[in-house]
Amino acid sequence: MTGEPKEVNEFEQALEANLEAQEISVGAVIDGTIAAIHGDVALVDVGGKSEAVLDRSELDDLGTGDPVEVVVVSAGDEVRVSRRLAIERRLKEKLARAVELGAAVDGKVVGRRKGGFDITVAGVRGFCPVSQISEPRTDDLDQHLGQTYSFKVLEFEPDQRRLVVSRAALQREERQRQREATWSALAEGGEIEGTVRSLTDFGAFVDLGGVDGLVHVTEISHRHVRNPREALEVGQRVRVKVIELDAERQRISLSIKQLLPDPWEGLAERFAVGSRFSGTVVRKAEFGAFVELVPGVDGLIHVSQLRPGMELDDAELGVGEPIEGWVRELGIENQRIGLTLRQVPDRDPWELVDMHYQAGQVVEGVVENGAPFGVFVELEPGLSALIPVSELGLEREVDPRTAFEPGARVSAKVLSVDSGRRRMSLSLRAFKREEEREEYQRHMDSGAPERGSTATAFGQRLMEALGRKAE
Numbered sequence: 001m002t003g004e005p006k007e008v009n010e011f012e013q014a015l016e017a018n019l020e021a022q023e024i025s026v027g028a029v030i031d032g033t034i035a036a037i038h039g040d041v042a043l044v045d046v047g048g049k050s051e052a053v054l055d056r057s058e059l060d061d062l063g064t065g066d067p068v069e070v071v072v073v074s075a076g077d078e079v080r081v082s083r084r085l086a087i088e089r090r091l092k093e094k095l096a097r098a099v100e101l102g103a104a105v106d107g108k109v110v111g112r113r114k115g116g117f118d119i120t121v122a123g124v125r126g127f128c129p130v131s132q133i134s135e136p137r138t139d140d141l142d143q144h145l146g147q148t149y150s151f152k153v154l155e156f157e158p159d160q161r162r163l164v165v166s167r168a169a170l171q172r173e174e175r176q177r178q179r180e181a182t183w184s185a186l187a188e189g190g191e192i193e194g195t196v197r198s199l200t201d202f203g204a205f206v207d208l209g210g211v212d213g214l215v216h217v218t219e220i221s222h223r224h225v226r227n228p229r230e231a232l233e234v235g236q237r238v239r240v241k242v243i244e245l246d247a248e249r250q251r252i253s254l255s256i257k258q259l260l261p262d263p264w265e266g267l268a269e270r271f272a273v274g275s276r277f278s279g280t281v282v283r284k285a286e287f288g289a290f291v292e293l294v295p296g297v298d299g300l301i302h303v304s305q306l307r308p309g310m311e312l313d314d315a316e317l318g319v320g321e322p323i324e325g326w327v328r329e330l331g332i333e334n335q336r337i338g339l340t341l342r343q344v345p346d347r348d349p350w351e352l353v354d355m356h357y358q359a360g361q362v363v364e365g366v367v368e369n370g371a372p373f374g375v376f377v378e379l380e381p382g383l384s385a386l387i388p389v390s391e392l393g394l395e396r397e398v399d400p401r402t403a404f405e406p407g408a409r410v411s412a413k414v415l416s417v418d419s420g421r422r423r424m425s426l427s428l429r430a431f432k433r434e435e436e437r438e439e440y441q442r443h444m445d446s447g448a449p450e451r452g453s454t455a456t457a458f459g460q461r462l463m464e465a466l467g468r469k470a471e
Contacts, residue, residue, distance in 0.1 A: 024048055024079055028072045029086055034064050044068060044081055052079040059083070091124055095163065098153040104170055108148045109133075117144060119151065119165055126151075126163030135168035135175075178210025186211075186252065188245050191259065196236045199228045206240060206254060213252035215240060220256050222263045222296025224282055263296035264335055271299075271327050271337060274344045278324045281317055289317050291339060299337035301325065307341045308366045308378065309407025342381060349383040353419045361414045362431060370401035377410060377426060385424035387412055393429040 024030070024046065032046040034054075042059055043051035054070060062068060070081035071089060098105050107126065111118035116129040128151065131137070133144055151165035152173075186192070186208070194206035194213065203216040215238075220231050232238070244253035271277060271293065279291040279299065288302040289312060303312060305328060310316070316323065329338035349356075357363065357379075365377035365385070374388045387410075389400055404410070412426035413434060 024072060024075050026072050026075055029089060030070060030072065030081075032068055032070060032081070034059070034062055034066050034068055037064060044070060046070070046079065046081070048079060050079070052081045054081050054083060088124070091121075092156075095121070095124070095153055095156045099156050102152060104150040104152055105165070106148060107151045107165060109144045109146060112141065112145060119163075121151070121163065121165070124163055125161075126165050128165050128167065132166035132168045135171040175210040182209040182211045183247065186242055186245060188242055190242050191239060192242065193237060193239050194254075196232050196234055196238060199232060199234060201227060204228045204232050206238060208240075208252070211252065213240065213242070213254040215254045215256055219243070219254065219258070222257055222260060223292070224290070224298060226283075260296075263294055264332060267294075267297065267337075268330065268332055270294075271330055273327050273330055274346065275327050276324065277327055277339060278322065281319050281321050281323055283319060284312060284317065286312075288312070289323075291323055293337065297337070299327070299339040301339045301341060304369075305338070305340035305342060307407070308368050309405065310341065342378070345380070345382040349380055350419055350422050353383065353417060353424070357414055357417050357424065359414050359416055362411060362434070363414060363426065364409060364411045367404045367406050367408045367410060369406050370399075370404050372400070375400050375404045377412065379424075383424075385412075385414075385426045387426045387428055391415065391425070391427035391429050393432060 030046050032044040032052065034042055035045040035051050036043045037056060037059070040056050042054045042056050044054050046052045052070065052072070054068070068083055069086045069090075070083050071085040072079060073082050073085065074080040095105065097103065105121050107119040107121040107128075109117050109128070110120050116127055117133055119126045119128050130141065132154075133141070149167045150170055151167050152169040153163070154166050154169070155162060155164040157163075192208055194208040196204050197207040197212060198205045201217075203214050204220065205212045205214055215228075217225055217228050220228060225231050238256055239259055240254040240256055241258045242252065243255050243258065244251075246252070277291075277293055277299065279293045281289050282292045282298060283290045288300050288305075290298045290300055292298050301317075301323075306312070306317075315321070323341075325339050325341040326344040327337065328340040328344060329336075331337070363379055363385075365379040368376040368378050368384060370376075372389070374386050375392065376384050376386055378384045391412075392400060392403070394400065394403055410428065411431055412428045413430040415425040415427045415430070417424050
C-alpha cells in the first residue's frame with residue numbers, strides 16, 4: 001500500500017491548521033478545554049502536542065471538559081497559561097470600547113477617600129470623584145458605600161492602571177432622554193402624573209419625568225391657599241393638567257384645581273339672594289372680610305354691609321370665627337358672592353316707598369355711617385335715607401362723621417321721597433323744631449286759664465305772640 005490512510009491525512013491537516021490558528025507564543029490569547037485536574041494544576045488542551053499548564057486557583061467553578069480562554073505566559077517544552085490575564089485583557093478591551101462609545105459599565109463602590117470613591121469594575125480598581133457620584137448631589141456620602149451602580153468611563157489608561165468613572169454623567173444623560181420624551185408627549189390641555197419636587201411661597205414644582213412644571217398657588221385648589229405647604233408635600237404624587245407650554249423658554253404651567261370638581265356647580269340653589277348663610281371668616285382686606293361658605297367658595301362681606309357700628313377689627317370678624325348673615329348678591333358667571341350682615345328684605349322696599357313714606361312724616365332709623373355731606377340712616381332693611389349736613393343742626397366746624405355714632409337710633413322728619421332715583425332725604429333740624437313746638441304747646445296748654453276766666457285780650461295776644469316767636 002502506498003501513502004497513509006485518507007483519515008490520517010485529514011487529521012494532520014486539521015491539527016496543523018489549528019496550530020497555525022492558535023499561535024502558541026507568549027502573550028497570545030487562545031481558546032482551550034480543561035483536559036484534567038491534578039493537584040494544584042489543571043491541564044488545558046490548546047491543540048498543541050501537549051497540554052498547557054494552568055494554576056488550579058484560577059479555575060474558579062470550572063471543571064474538566066469546560067472551555068476556557070487563556071493567555072500564554074511561557075512557551076517551550078512546557079506551555080504555561082493564565083486565565084486571569086485573559087480576563088483582564090478582555091476587560092481592558094471592554095473598557096477601551098466603553099470610553100470610545102460612551103457605554104456604561106457596572107461597578108461597586110468599595111471605599112471612600114479624599115475627593116471621591118474607590119470603584120471596582122470586574123476586578124479593576126478605579127476612581128469616581130465626589131462630584132460625579134450622584135446628580136443631584138447629596139450630603140450623606142456614606143450612603144453610596146457598598147452600592148453597585150452603572151458608571152460611564154471617563155478615562156481609562158491600562159498601562160498606567162488609571163480608571164476614572166462617573167455615575168452623574170449617566171444620570172444627566174438619562175434625564176435628558178426623559179426630558180425629550182416628556183416634551184414630545186406634553187400638550188396643552190393634556191393630563192399627566194408627576195411628583196412634587198419642591199415647594200415655594202408662590203407654588204409647587206412638579207417633576208413630570210425629567211421636566212419640571214409649576215403649579216401656581218392659585219391653581220392648587222378651589223379653596224384659598226395661602227401657602228402651598230398647607231396643601232402639598234414634597235414627594236407627593238399628583239395628577240395635573242397642562243394649561244400652558246413654552247418650549248422656547250422651557251416653561252410649563254400646570255393646574256391641580258382644574259381637575260377637581262367645580263364647587264360652584266349647584267350653588268344657585270343653595271345660596272339664593274336673600275337666603276341666610278353660615279360660614280367661617282378666612283381672611284380680611286381693607287374693603288371687607290372673606291367668608292368660606294363651602295370648601296373652595298368664598299363670599300365677601302363688604303365694609304358697607306357690616307352691621308351699623310360694627311368695625312372690621314371686631315372680634316366677631318376674626319379669622320377662623322364662625323359668622324352668619326344673608327346672601328346679598330350671587331354671580332355664578334364671575335364666581336362672586338356678596339354677603340351682608342344686614343337683614344335682606346323679602347321684597348324691594350323702594351317699590352312701595354311712596355305709600356309708606358310722605359314728606360312731613362316723622363320716622364325713626366339707625367345711623368349707618370357719616371360722610372362730609374351728611375349722615376345715612378337705615379329706616380328698614382334695604383331702605384336708607386340721607387340727612388344732609390344742612391339738616392343736621394350742627395355747628396359748621398363739627399364733622400358729621402364724628403357727631404353721629406353708627407348704630408345710634410335717631411328720629412327725623414321726611415323732607416322728600418324720590419322713588420325713581422331711589423333717594424329719600426330727612427331733616428333732623430325740622431324734627432327738632434316740631435318737637436320744640438309741641439313741647440311749648442304742651443307748656444302753654446298746662447298754664448292756660450280755665451273756662452270763664454277774666455284773662456284780658458292783651459294777655460291773650462301776648463301769649464299768641466310768644467308762640468309765634470318760638471316757632
